[in-house]
Amino acid sequence: MSDVARTAGVSVATVSKVVNGRYGVAQATVERVQQVIHELGYEASLGAQSLRSHRTNVLGILVAEFEPFSTELLKGASREVAGSGYQLLAYSSGDGEGAAIGWERRSLARLSGTLIDGAVIVTPTVIETKDGFHVVAVDPHTGPSGLPTVDSDNFAGAVLATNYLLSLGHRRIGHISGRPDLESARLREAGFRRAMADADVPVDERIVRVGGFRVESAASTAAELLALPDRPTAIFAGNDLSAISTMDVARSMGLTVPDDLSVIGFDNVPESALVNPPLTTIMQPLQRMGAEALRLLIDLIAGVERDTHIRLPTELVVRASCRPYR
Amino acid sequence: MSDVARTAGVSVATVSKVVNGRYGVAQATVERVQQVIHELGYEASLGAQSLRSHRTNVLGILVAEFEPFSTELLKGASREVAGSGYQLLAYSSGDGEGAAIGWERRSLARLSGTLIDGAVIVTPTVIETKDGFHVVAVDPHTGPSGLPTVDSDNFAGAVLATNYLLSLGHRRIGHISGRPDLESARLREAGFRRAMADADVPVDERIVRVGGFRVESAASTAAELLALPDRPTAIFAGNDLSAISTMDVARSMGLTVPDDLSVIGFDNVPESALVNPPLTTIMQPLQRMGAEALRLLIDLIAGVERDTHIRLPTELVVRASCRPYR
DNA sequence: ATCGGTATCGATAACGTTTTCGAATCTTCC
């Protein structure tokens, strides 16, 4: 900056004003300084800026891992950020299923102090928000954390899924639930139980199991479920990934989907339309959720008054992995 | 930091030494300060650190967009970064197919000045490396930019793919190439032509067309190709995404793959195993490429002497989208 | 000519670190 100042024959203070478009500098000077800035290829130092003004115009999005679910969110968020004057940094806490807990909190704290003005988090653990730092959560968080949140109606979606299976005549319906520390997983299981109860169909506890949201863990639970002497005729998987791996397991056990087993998922990640057979599932508007989360974050930082909890609707999308019983 | 210093009864200089593990502070003091740091939940300000020492221990990975290809790279890179002492920030330049050119260069320049110590770029345009800033490219870049690079053997892979189609008896083979500003796309087309020439099979220029690497653009070229009176019996698509959309187009035109049309892709993104029929393709070790790129970057920063260009082998993976001709 | 008011600009003090280097204290050894 001092280089620019010297070359343009002004002080650094003036350069700063030009860069930030502050009032109080002559039009001629503005143009001259901008010219020099362009020639010298000057870029302000983000670090120094944040040090001084406690703003960086950088937003973060923290995901546990880069899998299809968060990738969709990322897409939505990065589309929304364009033209907002912010930059978006995606950041993977790198912990797989419950690996280094607390680590994500620490690294976020590190970044938040100085690097980013706010963050949207797509992780199970809730984070205490420091002083001037804004965070919005995607997916419901457990407990009474007053965190601004955007999620979809997981409970209603699970009811939708279960009712669909019921309407196809299935009675012996299994459920592979997601990791239990995720509130969304709990809500989906609750929705499942509610729909079953409303239909007066008893749930056999031996065929509802926690499988986690990852491929590997879901596969082993699916294998157990399907090896049962009286295996379920339909399975409501906690998310698409585990639904897909359930279908894989079924195939490898000589079962064909949907003839021998109906499978329904949750999320509607792009993969679910691709698999064979195409997966019937519950759609969450993932990209839109990412976009809404980012917009909410921006509004929060700007201090606009608005609803701080957004719940988007879910929807049944019928493809080919379910079929009437018998 | 001054809070910590005051509470522990030492100077900020000493706290800094403790934080960075510098030599020259008594064991007792170290423990006392660390205790206070823990109690107060102190985290160093990245901005100030970078301002002073020109290091942040943060690495960036810049992708054009979050699609399956870059997501795999991201996975590999973020696995590699664990335990390296660095943090990884992913960053989408947000431009789709050639949207805002130069924008990626600018934002990288902005970050590089102060925020990150180095970056791996997964974008077509080559970036001039500033003074102390290291960047490594994934995928070959055109021109004589001496950028450290990790890529896979695109030419050999394309030969592999074409020879496979040839060995199945196909002679009328079409090619949908990637965006022409990508060196990898050019190499794949070159490999295709070489294999055809070596087999003494003339290539009909009307059935080799540029389709871009995106779904939409590939779809329209595929549609044109298949609408031809004497359409190709096999298509070598420039990447998996365009292969998949080619199969979609074929299906929508009443053609079945592989009976009426063989399709082979390139990349082996996870999706290609999922689609129906499962896609025969050329594998690039995407995750490994991401990991190698990150390792190369770290080594570069650390100043270790090593080979600065890594080329990984490609491999034919046969699934079900190709079948012998006639 | 003088004066109040406006534009325009620059010196300077932070912001939170790291590093250098000298001061102070402690050890060891003759």
Add this chain to the structure above:
DNA sequence: GGAAGATTCGAAAACGTTATCGATACCGAT
């Protein structure tokens, strides 16, 4: 007991920016 050397610590400068506020120049009106 004293000097040399080792150890431990802190004062202060510097990194690149922004905000404040006083200084200067200019204007039109009396």
